[in-house]
Amino acid sequence: MNTTAPSSPSWIRDAICWQVYPLGFCGAPPHREDLEGEGYGGAAGENVVHRLPRLLGWLDHLVGLGANVLLLNPIFDSVSHGYDTLDHRRLDPRLGSDEDLDALIAACHERGVRVVLDGVFNHVSDRHPVARRAISVGPHAPESAHIRWAGEQPYGFEGNADLVELELRDSVVQDSVVDVMTGWLDRGIDGWRLDAMYSAGAEAWAPILERVRAAHPQAWLLGEVIHGEYPAFAADSGADSITQYELWKAIWSALLDQNLFELAHALGRHQEFLETDGGAHPLTFVGNHDTTRIASQLEDGRDLAAAYALLALLPGIPAVYAGDEFGAVGIKEERAGGDHAVRPAFPDDPADAADGSHLAVLHPAAAPRILEVHQRLFSLRRREPWLAEAEVTVREETLENTYAEIVLTPHPSDGAAAPLTMVLNLGEEDRPAPGEVVETVSGADMLDAVGPAAAGVVPAHGIAVVR
DSSP states (O other): OOOOOTTSOGGGGGOOEEEEOHHHHTTOOSSOSSEETTEESOSTTTTOOOOGGGGGGGHHHHHHHTOOEEEEOOOEEESSSSSSEEEEEEEOTTTOOHHHHHHHHHHHHHTTOEEEEEEOOSEEETTSHHHHHHHHHOTTSGGGGGBOEETTEEOBGGGOTTEEEBOTTSHHHHHHHHHHHHHHHHHTOOEEEETTHHHHOHHHHHHHHHHHHHHOTTOEEEEOOOSSOHHHHHHHHTOSEEBOHHHHHHHHHHHHHTOHHHHHHHHHHHHHHHTSTTOSSOEEESOOTTSOOHHHHOSSGGGHHHHHHHHHHSSSEEEEETTGGGTBOOOOOSSTTTTGGGSOOOOSSGGGTTSSSSSOBSOGGGHHHHHHHHHHHHHHHHHSGGGGGOEEEEOGGGOBTTEEEEEEEOOGGGTTOOOEEEEEEOSSSOEEOSSOEEEEEEHHHHHHOOOOOOTTEEOTTEEEEEO
16 A cells, blocks of 8 residues: 655645635625726735634634644635636735735644645636736737637636636746745645646646645645546646545445445545555545535435545545535535535634524534534544555445445554444444444434434444444
């Protein structure tokens, strides 16, 4: 099995992320109201609204959940959703000032929490100065080499004309990206999520990440890759981690369809990735800012227990999308504004998040129990740190559509740690536990407080971890 590569930061082995989409979380308007004509933003400090400090009130919640990394989606000066960047060196004025960000970073570090920013470098707003200059001179002028072209027109990311793709193979663009990445790392952040890394490809990113790594060897470099051979992309680009979308898809699909054979296949792929150069530290998740909430995906909310256990205990670097720990709901729609439901505003006080009036959740009464389940499962992961790099196998002889025994075995470098088996039971009847029960979650009790599972069983629509 592939363990932490010498070039990867040592701290990511124990990383547990809490992911936040700040523009939505902090209640910023979806579009900038100060963009007019040829200019944008105005003088320094103009139109600044200090919304980012809302996150300060949530940092103790992050720690109490069991997380130690704050993974932020776009925060830089942009036109609307944050992925249409205007200036990578300035906080979006809808969120506040750079001093607000400095204060957030300091407050995180005081709690032992790392901060990772979303680097949207694949494309920029068509209002970005680099894009505007290139567009104004056309595709055949020297300055046009900084962006990608489709014939005589700028190349729009995934068909969006307002998102102009940068030419990441261009030396001037590479210098600028390196300057931005190292500049914010110098300022105190701990890593980058590289948005749409798949678009330009690994070869375009490799020289950029090599230079960033040389300047900041302990920075975490996480690449967003939707499909393909994740370990090869990581190895060729120099990224430490890749987003594990295959596993995300298999988790919600297998639980929804009660087809754990699909999950078993995906876990086989997951193990192959872990054993391959570049694949040791994938980012695992059951939802994020681009996907329908897991509590909306699963029609039988009791099976959320299995989803939470898979997220918390499988090897990799788990990320909880803010709100999922309360059972937040929201459906992503393929239309303009279709992400708003999965990127809602949060209250200032975490205590107000679960009452159903501030945040849409599956069952308000169940929200505290769902949070407690997350805390228990991540506590188990903390007590068994070898799980981050465990080997995963499924006992094929016991596998059924609604039942699976997933064996988690320590890597030999983890010494005498004993294996654990995570047992999933999507059926309507309790099943005998195949060992000493270390932890159990009843989906019915989590949702409806019907009472804990009996001793020595894997509860119906629940999980047990056994030794």
